Amino acid sequence: NFRMHCFQTPTGIKFIAATDLLLTDLTDALKSVYRLYCDYALKNPFYNLEMPIRSDMFDTMLLKLVQTS
Numbered sequence: 001n002f003r004m005h006c007f008q009t010p011t012g013i014k015f016i017a018a019t020d021l022l023l024t025d026l027t028d029a030l031k032s033v034y035r036l037y038c039d040y041a042l043k044n045p046f047y048n049l050e051m052p053i054r055s056d057m058f059d060t061m062l063l064k065l066v067q068t069s
Contacts, residue, residue, distance in 0.1 A: 009034055029069045036061050 002043075003023060007015045015030045022036035040058035041047050 005030060007031060007034065013037075017037065029065070032069075033062065033066055 001021055002018045003021050005023075005026040007027060009015075013034070015033050017026055017030060019026065020031065036041045036058055037053070040055045040061065041053045044055070047053075
């Protein structure tokens with residue numbers, strides 16, 4: 001069994017996480033992921049929306065966020 005969490009931005013980008021049933025609300029965590037996405041993907045002039053995120057700093061900060069949540 002698992003629980004699905006979804007955060008949709010005003011521009012329509014969706015951040016989805018599958019967790020165990022013990023986690024009831026990931027809204028703040030998914031908003032933090034969105035902030036990281038904005039900082040390390042959208043602000044990169046070479047990134048476009050169709051590309052996968054290829055940023056070591058994004059990966060590092062995302063791992064740090066997940067470990068502290």
